[in-house]
Amino acid sequence: MTAGPSPDPTRPVAHPPGAFVSGPIDPPSADARQQATERLAALAIPTGAWGRLGDLAVWWSACQGQCPPTPPADVRAVLFAGDHGVASAGVSAYPSAVTPAMLSTIQTGGAGISVLARQHEVRLRVLDIAVAADVPGLPADVTAHKIRRGSGSIDREDACPADEIDRALAVGAQVAKEAMDGGAELLVVGDLGIGNTTPAAVLIGALLHLDANTVTGRGTGVDDDGLSRKRAVVAAALDRAATRTTDPRDLLAAAGSADIAAAVGFLVTAAHRGVPVLLDGLIAVAEALVAERLAPGAAAWFAAGHRSTEPAQSAALDALGLPPLLDLGMRLGEGTGAVAAVPLVRSAALVLGEMALLADVL
Numbered sequence: 001m002t003a004g005p006s007p008d009p010t011r012p013v014a015h016p017p018g019a020f021v022s023g024p025i026d027p028p029s030a031d032a033r034q035q036a037t038e039r040l041a042a043l044a045i046p047t048g049a050w051g052r053l054g055d056l057a058v059w060w061s062a063c064q065g066q067c068p069p070t071p072p073a074d075v076r077a078v079l080f081a082g083d084h085g086v087a088s089a090g091v092s093a094y095p096s097a098v099t100p101a102m103l104s105t106i107q108t109g110g111a112g113i114s115v116l117a118r119q120h121e122v123r124l125r126v127l128d129i130a131v132a133a134d135v136p137g138l139p140a141d142v143t144a145h146k147i148r149r150g151s152g153s154i155d156r157e158d159a160c161p162a163d164e165i166d167r168a169l170a171v172g173a174q175v176a177k178e179a180m181d182g183g184a185e186l187l188v189v190g191d192l193g194i195g196n197t198t199p200a201a202v203l204i205g206a207l208l209h210l211d212a213n214t215v216t217g218r219g220t221g222v223d224d225d226g227l228s229r230k231r232a233v234v235a236a237a238l239d240r241a242a243t244r245t246t247d248p249r250d251l252l253a254a255a256g257s258a259d260i261a262a263a264v265g266f267l268v269t270a271a272h273r274g275v276p277v278l279l280d281g282l283i284a285v286a287e288a289l290v291a292e293r294l295a296p297g298a299a300a301w302f303a304a305g306h307r308s309t310e311p312a313q314s315a316a317l318d319a320l321g322l323p324p325l326l327d328l329g330m331r332l333g334e335g336t337g338a339v340a341a342v343p344l345v346r347s348a349a350l351v352l353g354e355m356a357l358l359a360d361v362l
């Protein structure tokens with residue numbers, strides 16, 4: 001039997017109000033970009049002296065649609081948490097019990113992201129999308145969007161059924177809308193979940209046609225034996241995913257997870273509404289790569305907060321054309337590498353907006 005034509009995943013489709021909408025994305029303002037480029041060139045500095053901070057200022061101006069830009073006051077981070085069946089194959093240096101423990105720790109304000117979010121006045125929201133265990137005492141806001149308890153072991157089964165991917169995309173869309181309706185000028189996407197560097201590496205490998213050796217990193221710090229096990233799991237998952245890369249939703253079902261899908265919905269919806277997003281490490285950048293496939297043009301609304309130590313993150317950043325702002329050897333996740341870069345966005349906006357022009361000082 002001959003298979004029928006694949007549906008075009010980038011074709012806009014009719015959705016009920018509030019649902020996830022994919023399809024091509026309008027770029028940030030070309031006029032504001034042009035004005036920002038000219039203003040940057042006219043500042044009282046030697047030409048090009050702001051380096052990448054200048055590029056960041058131009059991107060921010062274009063996203064804000066104005067020049068001079070104002071620094072983002074309302075910045076919101078959303079962390080999508082979930083467990084991953086592959087963890088039981090020994091692909092992580094830590095047990096899955098860490099996921100609910102860190103979910104609680106974020107809630108009580110003691111996680112790395114909690115500290116950085118307080119420091120930089122970033123509002124933090126964490127969602128249990130697919131954590132396996134119940135975490136006692138979590139507020140309803142954290143658990144209300146739970147879709148499943150752990151995603152499938154993608155080396156031998158799908159992460160979850162297609163209808164759960166659709167629900168997860170809609171949850172991410174809803175959460176992005178809530179943040180944007182609340183006044184968010186800049187969003188951050190973060191993750192939490194033992195084992196999640198495996199599906200993230202597989203998604204990147206599948207979409208960029210890279211092999212397991214190229215995309216597999218040490219995640220939380222597996223030793224050499226752990227790295228060999230992880231490479232085998234990634235290779236098996238890449239085999240399973242190889243025929244399922246045409247439709248990003250199907251790829252998420254085959255080799256992603258519900259929590260990753262929710263973050264993809266969040267990213268696409270932010271880009272669709274024209275609200276920029278700072279990306280974190282491997283997981284966030286894998287999500288951005290899938291978002292770009294679902295909604296071509298979305299990546300123009302993203303900036304890479306940092307370079308993680310994970311090799312697949314660098315490969316995906318190259319493919320997306322997103323040079324990372326920071327390169328500190330970090331590999332924590334939780335959105336930390338993105339929130340660490342928030343002051344850079346604010347600095348970039350301020351120097352472009354407030355500095356004197358060379359013509360005025362000479």
Ligand SMILES: O=C(O)c1ccc[n+]([C@@H]2O[C@H](COP(=O)([O-])O)[C@@H](O)[C@H]2O)c1
Binds near residue numbers: 091191193330
């Ligand atoms: O963001 C990254 O690049 C990153 C790199 C390594 C580890 N992590 C975090 O560590 C967890 C996944 O690591 P692993 O080894 O269990 O797959 C998960 O909670 C991630 O937030 C995150």
Ligand SMILES: Cc1cc2nc[nH]c2cc1C
Binds near residue numbers: 193
């Ligand atoms: C302690 C710990 C904290 C984390 N935060 C994100 N991923 C993590 C993994 C571990 C192991």
